Amino acid sequence: MEFLRPASWEEALAAKAEHPSAVPIAGGTDVMVEINFDHRRPTHLMDLNRVHELHEWEIGDETVRLGASVPYSKIIDELAHELPGLALASHTVGSPQIRNRGSVGGNLGAASPAGDSHPALLAAGAEVEAESVRGTRFIPVEDFYTGVKRNALAEDELIKRVHIKKADGPQQFSKVGTRNAMVIAVCAFGIALHPETRTVRAGIGSAAPTPLRARTAEDFLGAALEEGGLWDSGRTIPPSVAREFAELCSGACNPIDDVRGSAAYRRRAVGVMARRTLGWVWESYRATGNGRTTEGGAQCA
Incomplete structure (x- = not known):
């Protein structure tokens, strides 16, 4: 195994062009685990x-x-x-040592369906900036995941940045694991309200071959909020709307049975997380004054 250590971005791109199979490494929280367990043996490692x-x-x-x-x-x-959604997801990543080394770029490069940052990136709206000696391109995050641990990068490309939309409304994240800390997600869910466009985005992790958006659920909830005048009034979301949103999120999943959980459990858990996180973000929306009035007609601050 040859070790490459470029001193600049230009050197890194040149090295990747010369050695397309080189595996980039920064925090090493995913790559080194695979190498240590002999699950991966690249010809070149590139320290960034x-x-x-x-x-x-x-x-x-x-x-x-x-x-x-x-x-x-x-x-x-x-x-x-x-x-805020990505920060909440970051809190759930491994141990303090892992959080000091691991990064969103590494999570994207690994493209594991269980990566903690993916639901939050999908909910917020993000683009991956990929670059090679041939030029730069921007990939919407929902198009970046192409299969289990596969992504849309060309062989000579590296991730330079992730462009993430700043929150214009409340965001939430929830994760189910076999214990409370330092655990791979059985499934995860992120939701973001976007009052400026009056839309909702929801991201699901570890419940399909790739992280995904629950688009039908997003469209349903956005329409329900608009038709009910809830964006303006800030009234409580009707339980029937919350239940339908949860069921649509559950229906968006395509999970498998594995050692961490069954497919049926994952579908059920995603629905529960969708309903709960919707309640949390809507209460935040009402409390922070995004809606003009509260349930009783009082003015929000």
């Missing part, structure tokens, strides 16, 4: 820790440009206001 651009982030008017190697701990500490 000296590429400073990958460790930087920038808050723009509409998006956060997140370097591929920015660790989860920085998202929790520095970006919880702009990216």
